[in-house]
Amino acid sequence: MATMTTNRNPETIAVTNGIASDTAFGAVTPPLYLSTNYTFDGFEGKRRFDYSRTDNPTRALLAETLAKLEGGAGAVVVSSGMAAIDLVLSQLGSDDTIIVPHDCYGGTRRLLAERDARGHLKALFVDQGDEAALDAAFAERPALILVESPSNPLMRIVDLAGISRRAKAVGAKMAVDSTFLSPALQQPIAHGADFVIHSTTKYLNGHSDVVGGAVIAKDAADVEALAAWANIVGTTGSPFDAHLTLRGVRTLFPRVERQQASAQVIAEFLAQHPAVAAVHYPGLPSHPGHALARAQQKGFGAMLSFELRGGAEAVRRVVEAVRIFNLAESLGGIESLVAHPPTMTHAAMTPEERRVAGIGEGLIRVSVGLEAATDLVADLDEALRTLG
Numbered sequence: 001m002a003t004m005t006t007n008r009n010p011e012t013i014a015v016t017n018g019i020a021s022d023t024a025f026g027a028v029t030p031p032l033y034l035s036t037n038y039t040f041d042g043f044e045g046k047r048r049f050d051y052s053r054t055d056n057p058t059r060a061l062l063a064e065t066l067a068k069l070e071g072g073a074g075a076v077v078v079s080s081g082m083a084a085i086d087l088v089l090s091q092l093g094s095d096d097t098i099i100v101p102h103d104c105y106g107g108t109r110r111l112l113a114e115r116d117a118r119g120h121l122k123a124l125f126v127d128q129g130d131e132a133a134l135d136a137a138f139a140e141r142p143a144l145i146l147v148e149s150p151s152n153p154l155m156r157i158v159d160l161a162g163i164s165r166r167a168k169a170v171g172a173k174m175a176v177d178s179t180f181l182s183p184a185l186q187q188p189i190a191h192g193a194d195f196v197i198h199s200t201t202k203y204l205n206g207h208s209d210v211v212g213g214a215v216i217a218k219d220a221a222d223v224e225a226l227a228a229w230a231n232i233v234g235t236t237g238s239p240f241d242a243h244l245t246l247r248g249v250r251t252l253f254p255r256v257e258r259q260q261a262s263a264q265v266i267a268e269f270l271a272q273h274p275a276v277a278a279v280h281y282p283g284l285p286s287h288p289g290h291a292l293a294r295a296q297q298k299g300f301g302a303m304l305s306f307e308l309r310g311g312a313e314a315v316r317r318v319v320e321a322v323r324i325f326n327l328a329e330s331l332g333g334i335e336s337l338v339a340h341p342p343t344m345t346h347a348a349m350t351p352e353e354r355r356v357a358g359i360g361e362g363l364i365r366v367s368v369g370l371e372a373a374t375d376l377v378a379d380l381d382e383a384l385r386t387l388g
């Protein structure tokens with residue numbers, strides 16, 4: 001049934017890729033290959049695998065699955081989301097300029113700033129929703145532009161196709177950190193991206209028990225160059241982590257579907273609450289990126305943030321009153337979390353930098369999990385009552 005296999009839906013690929021492919025025992029679930037090394041089939045008889053830093057059957061199956069889900073030529077699985085971003089940066093030289101979002105993930109900002117300070121590349125931090133700022137940045141003839149959409153923690157949406165047109169006009173490559181949506185909800189390669197970056201720590205693994213990352217590339221030559229560099233520097237991911245992450249990918253679609261349905265309910269509840277000054281969720285028609293998100297995403301995702309009128313003191317009361325939500329960093333797991341960006345994820349920014357980025361002291365970021373939406377709303381409702 002060749003026609004059926006080539007036209008499989010991504011939901012089906014996530015579940016079936018590599019299932020029942022074991023030739024030794026017919027195992028339904030693909031085996032976990034922990035072995036560091038592989039015998040040669042005689043003198044000069046290198047098999048597909050020889051050493052697990054270079055390549056490993058379990059990690060290769062995860063990479064192949066991610067590449068299929070993103071529509072890329074291949075993928076390289078590494079030890080963290082940061083290693084994935086740095087793997088893309090490895091393709092730049094000291095004279096190359098990279099455009100980075102001014103409101104990017106804090107770890108990404110730190111990595112780019114440190115590599116810039118060491119003379120490894122030139123980083124330009126730019127508001128990618130500002131056309132004039134983009135004009136000025138692209139006039140510098142960048143080699144690469146890194147995009148994050150939706151952004152953290154305000155869920156700003158960046159026009160992927162628009163950025164891609166600008167990048168192509170100057171011969172720049174485009175990388176999209178698509179961690180907040182996963183391939184279930186956004187496929188940047190279809191909008192012109194050359195690289196898709198994931199912190200697989202988040203939705204792809206989805207169970208808050210693996211730190212990992214991946215880069216999916218549109219072109220086979222890029223896949224080869226990235227795989228070669230990951231082998232040279234030794235940042236490839238562990239087989240055990242790949243096994244767990246692939247197990248997470250099996251349920252990616254139903255998890256994300258259910259989580260974003262609950263996020264919509266929670267966002268609508270918060271939007272009408274008198275203690276809440278603003279809700280940042282692309283699924284609300286009032287969100288400035290609503291139409292763009294509708295056009296380039298398959299859903300609005302399960303991340304949102306909201307600003308309390310009472311500032312940091314109100315945040316303290318609410319995060320200490322919630323019982324189902326836990327106060328923790330990270331996101332994308334089965335469990336619902338709240339975080340206070342100014343004192344947690346974005347604490348490394350100065351108060352002035354946060355003010356410019358629009359991150360208020362009363363902001364709470366929410367990662368919506370798989371609990372019943374009614375319980376999550378009731379939990380927030382009770383916690384907000386403590387504000388009087």
Ligand SMILES: *Cc1c(COP(=O)(O)O)cnc(C)c1O
Pocket residue numbers: 080081082083105107108148152177179180199200201202211212213
């Ligand atoms: C978490 C995260 C990263 C970093 O990933 P790690 O797996 O923690 O190294 C990068 N980008 C985004 C958008 C993230 O949320």
